[in-house]
Amino acid sequence: MVLGSIILDSFKNLxxxxxxSALTMLGVIIxxxxxxxxxxxxxxxxxxxxxxxxxxxxxLLFVWTKSLTIEEQRMFQGRSTGLxxxxxxxxxxxxxxxxxxxxxxxxxQIKAGDRHFSGEVTGTSPEYSKARNFxxxxxxxxxxxxxxxxKRIAVLGKEIAERLFGSESxxxxxxxxxxxxxxxxxxxxxxxxxYGSNYDEMIFVPITTALRRFQGTDKLRSMLIHVxxxxxxxxxxxxxxxxxxxxxxxxxxxxxxNQGDFLNAVDRTIWTFRIVxxxxxxVALVVGGIGIMNIMLVTxxxxxxxxxxxxxxxxxxQDILLQFLIESVTLSVVGGLIGVFVGIxxxxxxGDFVAQAMPGGGDWGxxxxxxxxVIAFSFAMVVGVFFGLYPAIKASKLDPAEALRYQ
Amino acid sequence: xxxxxxxxxxxxxxxIYQTGEIAVRALDDVSFTIHRGEFVAIIGQSGSGKTTLLDxxxxxxxxxxxxxxxxxxxxxxxxxxALTTIRNQQIGFIFQTFQxxxxxxxxxxxxxxxxxxxxxxxxxxERALELLTRVGLDNRTxxxxxxxxxxxxxxxxxxxxxxxxxxxxxxxxxxxxLDSQSGQDILTMFHQLHAQGQTIIMIxxxxxxxxxxxxxxxxxxxxxxSDDQVMTSHPLMV
Numbered sequence: 001m002v003l004g005s006i007i008l009d010s011f012k013n014l015x016x017x018x019x020x021s022a023l024t025m026l027g028v029i030i031x032x033x034x035x036x037x038x039x040x041x042x043x044x045x046x047x048x049x050x051x052x053x054x055x056x057x058x059x060l061l062f063v064w065t066k067s068l069t070i071e072e073q074r075m076f077q078g079r080s081t082g083l084x085x086x087x088x089x090x091x092x093x094x095x096x097x098x099x100x101x102x103x104x105x106x107x108x109q110i111k112a113g114d115r116h117f118s119g120e121v122t123g124t125s126p127e128y129s130k131a132r133n134f135x136x137x138x139x140x141x142x143x144x145x146x147x148x149x150x151k152r153i154a155v156l157g158k159e160i161a162e163r164l165f166g167s168e169s170x171x172x173x174x175x176x177x178x179x180x181x182x183x184x185x186x187x188x189x190x191x192x193x194x195y196g197s198n199y200d201e202m203i204f205v206p207i208t209t210a211l212r213r214f215q216g217t218d219k220l221r222s223m224l225i226h227v228x229x230x231x232x233x234x235x236x237x238x239x240x241x242x243x244x245x246x247x248x249x250x251x252x253x254x255x256x257x258n259q260g261d262f263l264n265a266v267d268r269t270i271w272t273f274r275i276v277x278x279x280x281x282x283v284a285l286v287v288g289g290i291g292i293m294n295i296m297l298v299t300x301x302x303x304x305x306x307x308x309x310x311x312x313x314x315x316x317x318q319d320i321l322l323q324f325l326i327e328s329v330t331l332s333v334v335g336g337l338i339g340v341f342v343g344i345x346x347x348x349x350x351g352d353f354v355a356q357a358m359p360g361g362g363d364w365g366x367x368x369x370x371x372x373x374v375i376a377f378s379f380a381m382v383v384g385v386f387f388g389l390y391p392a393i394k395a396s397k398l399d400p401a402e403a404l405r406y407q
Numbered sequence: 408x409x410x411x412x413x414x415x416x417x418x419x420x421x422x423i424y425q426t427g428e429i430a431v432r433a434l435d436d437v438s439f440t441i442h443r444g445e446f447v448a449i450i451g452q453s454g455s456g457k458t459t460l461l462d463x464x465x466x467x468x469x470x471x472x473x474x475x476x477x478x479x480x481x482x483x484x485x486x487x488x489a490l491t492t493i494r495n496q497q498i499g500f501i502f503q504t505f506q507x508x509x510x511x512x513x514x515x516x517x518x519x520x521x522x523x524x525x526x527x528x529x530x531x532x533e534r535a536l537e538l539l540t541r542v543g544l545d546n547r548t549x550x551x552x553x554x555x556x557x558x559x560x561x562x563x564x565x566x567x568x569x570x571x572x573x574x575x576x577x578x579x580x581x582x583x584x585l586d587s588q589s590g591q592d593i594l595t596m597f598h599q600l601h602a603q604g605q606t607i608i609m610i611x612x613x614x615x616x617x618x619x620x621x622x623x624x625x626x627x628x629x630x631x632x633s634d635d636q637v638m639t640s641h642p643l644m645v
Contacts, residue, residue, distance in 0.1 A: 005528075311494075401462045
């Protein structure tokens with residue numbers, strides 16, 4: 001039997017029940033579209049995350065207090081309270097070759113004149129500016145004496161300065177932060193959003209001011225460390241970790257990580273996303289396949305007499321099998337094709353949405369790889385064959401005499 | 408030159424349907440022969456076993472017991488695949504309800520057995536056109552089946568039955584769904600075919616229709632109750 005005439009027939013039969021065919025295809029369309037858009041979005045997310053991490057700078061170490069389990073808390077009670085300001089100073093003395101930047105972020109009420117809002121205040125040291133390559137455009141950044149004397153001063157990000165003082169210069173103005181009155185000594189250069197943080201909305205205060213005037217304890221959240229020589233990174237990490245454990249009375253309640261660790265973590269996270277989202281998409285596709293099977297079973301029943309007639313006048317079992325298989329594959333292939341276009345549309349639409357809705361999401365474009373399209377489309381075809389097989393076999397096995405007289 | 412074996416030979420053929428505990432003998436020890444060129448009517452009421460007889464004659468079903476020889480070949484041992492080929496090549500079916508495929512033109516319907524016979528598209532078309540001309544529908548070739556009258560549909564079915572030059576035309580109540588004029592037209596066409604040497608077996612419950620055939624086999628309760636040769640049949644035959 002000529003394949004061309006079977007394919008033509010299947011299009012005729014499917015278009016005779018246009019609404020039904022369209023609804024059946026919808027499952028495959030959604031499945032293929034979700035496979036393609038999910039892959040594209042995750043792929044774009046990975047590129048975005050990796051580039052964000054790389055933009056933080058090179059040769060960086062991150063140190064932070066890790067959260068303890070309840071058991072660990074009980075075990076180590078009274079021996080250590082995590083990273084603190086003394087640790088910071090001890091590290092500076094012990095490792096003079098590295099740059100250490102302490103950090104403490106606090107959410108506080110910010111007020112100047114009649115404008116007020118709550119925002120994040122970052123306590124840090126003068127080295128921050130160098131480590132992040134982020135400088136004051138007007139006035140100055142934090143200085144050593146600001147730290148030593150817990151000075152009531154603040155350096156504002158560009159957007160914050162504009163929000164508080166409009167077009168006027170912010171330098172020398174007073175800003176209420178928490179229950180303190182601070183003098184603005186500098187406004188930062190514009191930097192934009194990196195890794196989800198808007199650098200132009202930051203407020204910097206001396207670390208000592210943040211700890212002692214706002215927080216009331218010397219506990220630090222984290223430290224950023226710049227190691228000048230890349231080769232020494234691993235050794236510095238080990239020594240730093242050992243040094244801190246020793247300072248914490250043998251309690252290992254801190255984490256030391258480098259950028260590579262973060263990149264690996266991102267990689268693992270992305271794979272998790274791939275598997276979970278890919279799995280959901282494939283489930284959608286399988287559900288679409290079940291829809292095809294369902295409708296093909298209905299079709300076989302509806303066309304029992306046709307099958308009987310075809311068999312009576314000379315259709316062999318494989319002719320009938322092929323006829324119905326091609327019909328289900330036609331459904332899945334047409335659905336798959338539409339799904340490819342819908343998927344591409346959804347992926348780009350998502351890219352636009354993230355660019356507008358998420359701070360710093362501007363560069364999270366969807367990345368559509370040809371391989372993703374090929375995979376999704378072939379999977380749709382496989383679904384069509386797989387779920388079409390049973391109805392087609394059922395059709396091919398019908399007894400011609402009974403089928404002819406089926407009412 | 409006639410071959411020395413009959414076209415159809417039934418020897419003690421029985422068909423038993425097992426429905427649960429009860430075995431139904433739809434055909435019970437039936438023997439007869441039909442020779443080439445005969446026009447036979449098989450008459451019986453519903454439940455008489457005539458449909459079962461038709462199924463076996465048409466190789467849609469195998470006998471449970473006994474032997475059916477078609478063209479000297481025993482069919483009960485053949486595979487489904489071989490039976491399909493026999494149906495395609497040696498038997499032309501005509502049904503009460505026409506059994507034309509919807510959404511297809513008269514031409515496409517006639518092409519169908521030729522398609523399964525493996526003819527090229529050009530040959531299918533040429534042969535189908537020739538057949539439709541023969542049944543007087545050369546001006547209806549591209550009409551869809553639902554655009555044709557009942558009589559026209561049955562003529563398309565006759566063209567389809569004749570597609571592969573079958574040994575037997577097997578007609579199951581061919582006039583049952585037609586008005587008397589269209590029915591008579593179909594029977595006239597049968598007489599013409601018969602005159603050309605075509606073997607025709609027609610199953611019917613209607614004595615008047617059956618009387619148009621050259622030979623009448625009556626079936627009741629799965630057995631042949633009479634087998635009459637009608638010497639004077641239709642005027643066309645004289």
